[in-house]
Amino acid sequence: MADWFKRTKQGLLGSEKKVIPDGLWLKCPTCSEYLYKRELEKNYWVCTQCHHHFRIPYYDYLRILLDGKFGEFNAEIRSTDPLEFKASKRYDEQLEEAVKETGVNEAVITGTGKIGKHTLVICVMDFRFIGGSMGSVVGEKIARAIDKAMELKVPLIIISQSGGARMQEGILSLMQMAKTSAKLAQFHDAGGLFISILADPTAGGTTASFSMLGDIIIAEPGAFVGFAGPRVIKQTIGHELPEGFQRSEFLLEKGFLDMICERAELKKTILRLLDFFYGNQTLHPDNE
């Protein structure tokens, strides 16, 4: 290649360009600030500048919220690729990749844990696993978790982080919406408390089933929460969507959320709620 293509004047190169040591720094997608990963982790993976909440895997939520051990159950349930789905990709291969990448078998982790003195059942979805989508296994694990909460007579927390129902299991995924909602109706009739926590994103069939059925619904700041995707809506109506549309602040304004809660305050908020509903024996956990 001819040498004269090369830029010779160094001055024209962006002087702002810093060499970012790979893996130590992250760029905030909202304010473009470079953030030191260690600091970010200490700050619950929330941007110190603009409070952008980074998407985090299930184990971070468990660590942030729980006191003591997490007793996982039903970890071994796996999808069987019931449709033998093959389109642009093979679903069985996609599953295999997701398992390898995340170290877990599905897009939701379920188990028992404690917040303060309150034992509870907690389900945490994980966006890394095929977009946190709900297929047969996610539906089944959540249904069993609800059963467990009923059996133990403890509150239920579900953290949603999901693109919606999983296309690759077709009608079976759709029916998980009915399954989880039916179980929640039983739980409701049995007097159980369900706190639904919405992280970015909570969309489609997940929103239109258990996510929106919480006795209390809390969302993280700036989280996408909606039914239809913005691209589909834009295509349908033929013009741009208003600023902040389908973000948690918008939903709070429209009356569909109880509150928006910074990740750093999430545990404290849940604890206050649990104390309110189940007695205040843990009002001052810090003093114990």
Next chain:
Amino acid sequence: MSEIILDFEKPIVELEKKIEEMYEMSSLENVDLSADIQKAEEKLNRTIAKIHSNLTRWQRVQLARHPDRPTTLDYLSRICADFIEIHGDRYFSDDKAVVAGFATIDDFQCVVIGHQKGSNTKENLFRNFGMPHPEGYRKALRAMKLAEKFHKPVVTFIDTQGAYPGIGAEERGQAEAIARNLFEMSRLKTPIICIIIGEGASGGALGIGVGDRILLLENTWYSVISPEGCASILYHDSSKAPIVAEALKVTARDLESLGISDEILPEPLGGAHRNQEQTAQTIKNAILKYLTELKAIPMDELIRQRVEKYSKMGTWSESNDAPAANQSSISRKNE
């Protein structure tokens, strides 16, 4: 005869034309063509049967959304001795994409709820192409609660290409409205029969689709997403829908083999639009049969069976040698 003709229907329509011409000729010119006509009609039936026994999934989808396909109100006008329509959700407005009311079908009084498409462009604009807003689901729930209060069974007719994806629909809680219906329908203290009469797209269909029996007309589709929607996500090209329809396994027969449907209701030769009356009778007989059956089940048992029905849906495997996310893995792995 149908005005709109699908590609694979063309040979059928051509034969029909020929037969019609023969009839005309025989009456005008007074010639006896009865033997030829009989032969042609036999051929016609063979052709229809042949074409319809080999339909691809995509062709079934096209039949399910055939512009001449009977709608909820078409069926109601044929099977109900009386139908009193009610309107509005009592919160915001009346959604024309969902009809609800009190129906008398032979000896049964029941609350009927259905998606409503139009049969021409003007009607479709009025009905929003059968795509409900949250108000539609809330009107449906109001009707269901009335049914429960007065011990009337519920019959729902499902036929939608989806809940409407718009700004108003989102800001008035499309997701919440659908979720609420799933929740309430699962514990509604009255029998519920759901019949898919055309298209069953995603949460928009399921929002009035939780019940004790799920029946599908033969040429219908029901899935988590429309083939076009899935194709535009997976291929960024909605014209790949025919391929995706195969992968998604969207037809009534697929649902039967996946353990979702309770019965497939046969359609007249060539599809529901070719004989509305016969299709309506099939639907009516099914409603009467299942209402009789469900009436005999004690209410607590009915609800228990309903929840059980949905609890069983889906497939999964369980083995103990798979890796578990136990306590030790709750530390950042990517460091």
